[in-house]
Amino acid sequence: MKPVFFSRLRQFEFQSMRARLLFWMTLLVMLPVVLLVVIGLGYAEEQLRHRVTTEMRHSAATLMKTLDGRVDVQIEDNRILSRSPYLQQAMKAFSAVFGSREIYSMEYQELEDRYRNYLAYYAEKQGLTDLLLVNLDGDVVFSASQSALYGRNLLHGDFIGSPLRKAFERALWHMDSVIEISPADTEQYATLAAPVVDRDILGVVIQMPSVSILGRLIEVESNDSDVLQSLYIASDDGTFQQIGQQLSTRSGSHLNRLLTSSYLGADISAEINDDEATWLVSLKPVPALNGVVMVRQNKSKALAAVRDLRISASIGSGVLMVVLLMVGRRVSGTLTRPLKELAVNFEKIGNGQRQVRVDEDRRDELGMLAREFNRMASSLRNTQAQLVQTEKMASIGQLAAGVAHEINNPMSVVTANIDTMRQYTDVYIVLIDLYDRYIRAVTDGNTEDAEQLAEKILQYQQQEDIQYVYDDMRSLVEESLTGLGRVKHIVGSLRVFSELDKAEEQAVDLNEVIQHVIADLPAEVRQKVVIEVDIRICEPICFKAEQMRKVFAALLDNAWRACDENGKVRIRAWSDEIQHLIEFQDNGAGIEEARVAHIFNPFFTTRPVGEGLGLGLSVAHSIVEAHGGHIRVQSKVGQGTRLRIALPRAKQREPV
């Protein structure tokens, strides 16, 4: 999970380096801080909890010892009483008269007179509600308070499960003083019993402490109002009943499980929840009372110091975070500002500006970077100048080669024609000489010579096929004139290259320019090809109008020439945020992929000889580039061609 998270975090693209720096600085500093705070708080809480738990455990142990001591005293008192010869005598005497004599008999009254004062006095001084003497058969043979228990048999069915019967039986079973706790009985929840033995087992003496004495016996009130103490007594059904409370714990409940574990011997420190709060509890078994003492403390109060510490730590962490963000912002700003400056200058270089320089005062790596940038910019300026020169020379060479090639053809024809014409001229000179001699012979009346010369002229004309020469010379002159006219046209077209930067830019309506270009087309072209115009640039565009007109004318010329009958040319123009886009699309023959790369080369043409020079798109390309724009071509054979001119909007465009 974590590697994926960190991997994603690493791959997250921040909008700025400063944000990245700030994030990682904050993360790297705050992470250990938060970790330390969390660990520290955990440790502090653990320590405090440990201290509180130890104190509570100590309190529980102290309470257990106190209760155990009090019970011990009671049990020992009862044991001592049970061994009193006076009590043994009383037990013997009351047992002897019980059953055989009525309670109001003289014998019984005599016994009462003898023993009751002492036993009643003892009971009162000990705070007993009653003191019973029970014989081995379970008959209550004496009651100090003359209660209704007198004469009852504890082994009777009425007493099954009663604390009296349990105490009676346990005292005889273990032959020792015992205490029986019955928390369900809120009036009499403890009964003490001890066997009375002389030489024989005589019976059992039972003490029933009053509620006030019992209250002192199992007093569990705490001096500390935040620490509550309670005593739970185990019941036969596996539940526990808190002394002074009517309800038992619910079997299977968390509290019952804890009490059971403690009752079985384990030292328990745990947490419990009730409707009021969450409590830290410590439990300790009290076998003397067959129960468990529980010391509890409100968790939120007990661990209040940790809560305060947590709040302080949160505030401290928050303050640290703010300080860290402020410092980090400053530090990251110091680091990223030079980089931002570099980026801006790189952008300037990208936009064609070469006169850029950044501050290189810093002595660190960023300063080094700035110095290297300045050196690079300087080097770039020099290199660019060389490159421009080289490119210029290359372009000139390429152009010259094209020009030479294009001019060479007509000039070869002209040269050949002139050579032929020079031969024809020799013929005509000979012929003119013959005519001249003939004219002079006629003039001199030298008929014979004249006839001979005439004969000779005819022979010569026949010999040289003078009619052919005449026709051929006309043809040669025509051809030569055509060739020279072509040369003139080439030279005229080349002048455009030299005049690219001569014209001034002006704001013109593109739609108007396009419409003029269309209007200049021959009428048959406009009949042959459907031209659709969709100009969505309303504002005037700033460019060299005459040059751009040539561009549009060249593109439109190429477009309609590519079309056959029912051709269609669509001219669209629109703008986005940074440029104007003008698109010429036809549904003509298209251009083969291998040729697309060459269409802007000078003198490249696919048209038949004499129909085009191959300079239109080349000139258009140069003009558009001179405007800071570019032309993109998309073409598919059989489907058509699309040429898109992109011109930067005026504010982005460098002056041409």
Added chain:
Amino acid sequence: MKATVISVLVLTVLLIAWFWPVQKEAQSVIIVADLSSQLAERDRHLATDLPVWLNEAAAQAHQRLNILFLDSHQPAGKLVEQLETHLASGVHIVMGCGDSACVRTLIPALERHKAVLLYPASSEGLIDSDQVVHLGPVASQYLFPSISWIRHNLGRNIMFIGSESARSHMLARLISGQLNADKQLSLIDREFMRDSSEISSIIDKAKYYKSDVIVFDACEWIAVPGFISGLESSGASVFSLCIDQRPADESSLYYVSGYYDNRHNPENVRLKSLLGELNPVRINSHWMAQLWQQALDSDHLNSSRQWKEHLRSSNALIASGPAQIDQHLEGTWRPVYIIKKSSDRLTDGEVLMWMSDQPLRPVMFPGLEAPSDWLHFLTIYWRNAGGEWRSAITGSSSS
């Protein structure tokens, strides 16, 4: 770079020094067990298991532990002399003793040096010393419930067979005191064996008296084959008070025990799966090691006062059930079980006949006599036995 390396090295050294475990002063524990007589088998857990558990506890706490062994099967004077030597060197923790005779022998030395003996086995009680902490049951916990149960379930004519030891004599006195008081019971005969050669004559006497119940406390010979079955052949039910031991042979012995294999006791299940066979002394030995470890962890082993304070009211769920050392160090609150040995495989060899419904209070001086009377009886016995707490001959382990 150099400075960084030096800084890292210095930091590393400091960290190592900080976290280097500090060697604590070695703790010493004396273990007393019968190592050479025929009772060595009885005490084998004290001699073998207890040192292992203590060493494990010490290793967990990175504590050095020095365990000193004393053989309880040697003349009392020599045993006390060896103990005194160790105690004089500052050792204040003693564990072990397989029976109360051993405990009584050691008490004077323990009292003199304020050392504390943690005693894992059962006893007759009647020990008046703050320096002995009983983990096993005392007579008040097992004897009176046993007599009551016998009266209700086995019969009323009782024959007592014990060994020549203070324990058996005092138990017999306690029983006779109760039986005399309880007119429904009668003690037909009391026999105290001196050595194993008396076994056949004891069996013959049992056959002669034909009691309903033989209360057996000659624990030194309970493992002698044929002894218990011989007694049972008299027609009487045999009820053993040897609370820490089981007879070896097939029999239908009844016995009172500090341990019952309770499958609902998670600690019993855990310990049994860990150790296999369990018995009361082994369980208490394990608890002793736990108590020592807890005291070690809470730094309560520096003096016998601290150690006693730690033991006072310590409670735990052990394999025997819930147990808590009495805050007056009278003994340990614990449950007691009466079990019948059975050859029935379905019952795993024993049937639970009775168990206390809650941990029983330990009373060091029970019954009808005062503590001073009991101490007087004990002194008389000791004097008559020639300064021994047990004059029965247990013999060497090879015999």
